[in-house]
Amino acid sequence: MxxxxxxxxxxxxxxxxxxxxxxxxxxANASHARGExxxxxxxxxxxxxxxxxxxxxxxxxxxEFAKNDPYVLNxxxxxxxxxxxxxxxxx
Numbered sequence: 001m002x003x004x005x006x007x008x009x010x011x012x013x014x015x016x017x018x019x020x021x022x023x024x025x026x027x028a029n030a031s032h033a034r035g036e037x038x039x040x041x042x043x044x045x046x047x048x049x050x051x052x053x054x055x056x057x058x059x060x061x062x063x064e065f066a067k068n069d070p071y072v073l074n075x076x077x078x079x080x081x082x083x084x085x086x087x088x089x090x091x
Contacts, residue, residue, distance in 0.1 A: 002085040005062040007050040007077045014047050016076055023070040036061040
């Protein structure tokens, strides 16, 4: 099963994320290496949100990721939520 973690970002997110970007990317890469995080990236035009796709038996990996993400911990994410995604083509 896939789970999508939706992030809503602060204004000026692209500029404000710079001090935390290296830690965030290391954190995301570790999750990807464990086989939890499948795809991830910020949305653009406008840069006001991000989407991270997790694969697993439950939403736990996505929820734990959000709770411990340097971007969340440092106030760059104003809200987040996880939704199950029923993939019917691909994956």
